[in-house]
Amino acid sequence: MNKIYDLELGYMHVKDITKEAKGLSYPIVDIQVKLISLAETYNLEKEMEDYLDIVRDKAHKLESAFFECQAVFEDAIREEVYKEDE
Numbered sequence: 001m002n003k004i005y006d007l008e009l010g011y012m013h014v015k016d017i018t019k020e021a022k023g024l025s026y027p028i029v030d031i032q033v034k035l036i037s038l039a040e041t042y043n044l045e046k047e048m049e050d051y052l053d054i055v056r057d058k059a060h061k062l063e064s065a066f067f068e069c070q071a072v073f074e075d076a077i078r079e080e081v082y083k084e085d086e
Helices: 002-041 045-068 071-085
Strands: none
Touching (some): 002 045, 002 071
16 A cells, blocks of 8 residues: 555656646747747748647647656556455
C-alpha cells in the first residue's frame, strides 16, 4: 500500500509539472503574431498562415506529448494495484 501511495504522490507532482506545458503556447503565439505581422507588410499573409498552421499543429502535439508523460505513473499505479489484488 505504501508504494501505491508514493506513486500517487509522484503522479500529483507529474501533473503539476506537465501543466507547465500549457505555458509553452505563450511564446509560440508571440512569435506567430510577429511573423504574421511581418508577412502582412509584404502581402504574404496567406503563405505565412499555411506555415503557421504547421507550427500550431506541432505545438499542439508537443503539449500533448508532455501530458502523455503522466502515463508513466498511471501505469505504475495500475501495476501495483494489480499486484496487490493477486
